[in-house]
Amino acid sequence: xxASPSAPAMLTxxxxxxxxxxxxxxxxxxxxxxxxxxxxxxxLLSGGHxxxxxxxxxxxxxxxxxxxxxxxLEFQRVQFTSDLLPADVVGVSVFDPQTRRFxxxxxxxxxxxxxxxEINRAPPRTQSALLESMAEHxxxxxxxxxxxxxxxxxxxxxxxxxxxxTYPLPDSQLDRxxxxxxxxxxxxxxxxxxLAGGDRRDLIAQTLPLLGSDDVIAARRAVNAVHxxxxxxxxxxxxxxxxxxxxxxxxxxSPRAGxxxxxxxxxxxxxxxxxxxxxxxxxxxxxxxxxxxxxxDANAGDDATLAKSILHAVPVD
Numbered sequence: 001x002x003a004s005p006s007a008p009a010m011l012t013x014x015x016x017x018x019x020x021x022x023x024x025x026x027x028x029x030x031x032x033x034x035x036x037x038x039x040x041x042x043x044l045l046s047g048g049h050x051x052x053x054x055x056x057x058x059x060x061x062x063x064x065x066x067x068x069x070x071x072x073l074e075f076q077r078v079q080f081t082s083d084l085l086p087a088d089v090v091g092v093s094v095f096d097p098q099t100r101r102f103x104x105x106x107x108x109x110x111x112x113x114x115x116x117x118e119i120n121r122a123p124p125r126t127q128s129a130l131l132e133s134m135a136e137h138x139x140x141x142x143x144x145x146x147x148x149x150x151x152x153x154x155x156x157x158x159x160x161x162x163x164x165x166t167y168p169l170p171d172s173q174l175d176r177x178x179x180x181x182x183x184x185x186x187x188x189x190x191x192x193x194x195l196a197g198g199d200r201r202d203l204i205a206q207t208l209p210l211l212g213s214d215d216v217i218a219a220r221r222a223v224n225a226v227h228x229x230x231x232x233x234x235x236x237x238x239x240x241x242x243x244x245x246x247x248x249x250x251x252x253x254s255p256r257a258g259x260x261x262x263x264x265x266x267x268x269x270x271x272x273x274x275x276x277x278x279x280x281x282x283x284x285x286x287x288x289x290x291x292x293x294x295x296x297d298a299n300a301g302d303d304a305t306l307a308k309s310i311l312h313a314v315p316v317d
Contacts, residue, residue, distance in 0.1 A: 011222040011270065015215055019271065022070045022210045029066040029203055030059055030183075032190025038271060039181050039288055040067055040155075045219050046267040048178025048260060049134050049154040051119075051292065058183045060157040062200050064115045067155060071216065072209025073112035074149065080122035086129035090139045091146075104141060109133050112149050112213065116156040120166045127173050130154065134176040151216045171295065178260045179285070180292040219270075226266035227276040231317065235279055236261055238314050239286065243294065246310050251295035261289045279316045286311045 019041070026037045040063065043050040052060040068075040078089060091107035108114065109130070119127060133139050137148045156177065159166055174180075186194060197203075236258050244252030265281040272281075291307040 051177035076111040
């Protein structure tokens with residue numbers, strides 16, 4: 001599939017260099033996970049949100065903290081627990097006896113980077129408190145809508161749902177995350193360096209921000225300028241159609257999932273220095289974008305395997 005030429009994406013040399021340095025810095029803190037770090041930057045630059053799922057102790061929170069420290073954006077962390085209330089996340093209106101009015105007190109969601117740590121340890125009602133903020137970048141409390149800062153980026157971590165004390169995320173909540181990634185155990189060399197190196201928390205505390213609000217907004221504009229050919233879009237549509245009739249899939253991918261895949265592929269291409277999307281970009285991102293959105297039959301296996309099966313079933317014309 002040949003890519004059509006397009007006007008160059010509007011990414012300055014300085015910003016491109018800053019993005020490269022930012023990825024290298026996060027890679028120096030999260031060892032041996034260069035692909036996963038790139039996917040995290042894809043979620044950021046394409047205007048989506050990131051879900052990191054894995055066993056405890058494999059670096060989920062470290063990656064989130066490393067990203068936040070590197071981005072140079074306002075940052076808040078919420079530890080999700082079984083007794084956390086929606087108002088603890090979005091804020092609450094409190095009656096002021098002096099003014100005789102209810103005054104809104106913003107919650108931690110009013111930030112640029114929100115780390116929702118162990119999000120699936122809170123009940124679904126509290127998880128859903130993030131739905132409006134993630135989709136609309138706003139919060140409505142007592143009939144009044146409050147805009148969130150821009151850029152707004154949610155990084156959530158979760159443990160596998162078969163661990164004790166966890167609640168599965170509702171499908172509507174999962175759909176708000178553009179990418180889901182897992183880290184897995186580090187390789188031998190990375191684990192040796194990790195054990196021999198300093199405490200990750202101390203290293204992150206010493207990390208200098210390499211980007212800022214204007215940089216992230218400019219990079220997102222550049223992502224929108226990355227070209228996707230008609231043939232590439234047709235390939236994405238074929239993947240969506242296949243997911244809706246693939247064996248083992250009860251509910252396939254929505255058009256919104258297709259848009260998320262295209263946005264992510266544009267960001268992936270930009271990070272690789274291209275101004276157009278290739279089928280290889282879509283293939284690299286299909287499982288991280290699509291797997292958590294698939295609803296599988298009871299005996300169909302895990303969603304990541306299903307996503308790979310769908311990808312292999314659709315040829316590139």
